Structures are given as C-alpha cells and as structure tokens.
Amino acid sequence: QVQLVESGGGLVQAGDSLKLSCAASGRTFSSYDMGWFRQAPGKEREFVGAIRRSGRGALYAVSVKGRFTIARDDAKNTVYLQMDSLKPEDTAVYYCAAASIPRPSIVVASAYDYWGQGTQVTVSS
Secondary structure (H helix, E strand, C coil): CCCEEEECCEEEECCCCEEEEEEECCCCHHHCEEEEEEECCCCCCEEEEEECCCCCCCEECCCCECCEEEEEEHHHCEEEEEECCCCHHHCEEEEEEEECCCCCCCCCHHHCCEECCCEEEEEEC
C-alpha cells in the first residue's frame, strides 16, 4: 500500500510556472512507476506525464511536451511536475498515481494502482 499526497497547486496567470509535488508513504517508492494525470471540468481524466521506476525515459502528453518536466527523488519519496509556460487550457485538477507492477504502457490510467486526492491548478488568461 502507498498513500499519495499532492501539493503545489494554485492560481497563476498564463505564462507562469508552477511546481507540483507528490509525496508518497512507504519504503518502496523507488519500485513504483509514477504518473501525473489531470481532469478538467466536464472532461475525462487525461495523461500528462510519467516516469519509470528507473528514473529514465520520462513520457509526456503531446499537449505538455516541452513545457512540463517530471522528476523523482527516491530519497524523499517524492515525484515532481514542473510546469512552465502555463496556458488556460492547463486548468484542471492534477493527480499523481503509482503503479506497483511494471506494465508495457504507463500512459493509461488503468496501469496505476494508487491515486492521490488531487490538487487544483487554475491558469487565468
């Protein structure tokens, strides 16, 4: 079992940056693939980015590639989502997720076993 707690959300203007953190409980954080998803009002939850348990080969959605960066610090049991050049369309609740079993794809929500409660990100124009 792992518990995930996101933080760092808030209200920013278009073009600003924001850094989300996701702190995980437990001693085996390094053995989880970690992902970030988001859900805007009236829309389905969508993939944002993910990083393998090895820390190599981060994946990003096309809509955020080049603007968002995922990093993990296994010593701190934390995964980060650095968001730059934010746009109003990035407004959503952002969730982090953990996958305990290695799966071929980590860009789908079904790959993940544990989810945080989410943190709101609002980008004004």
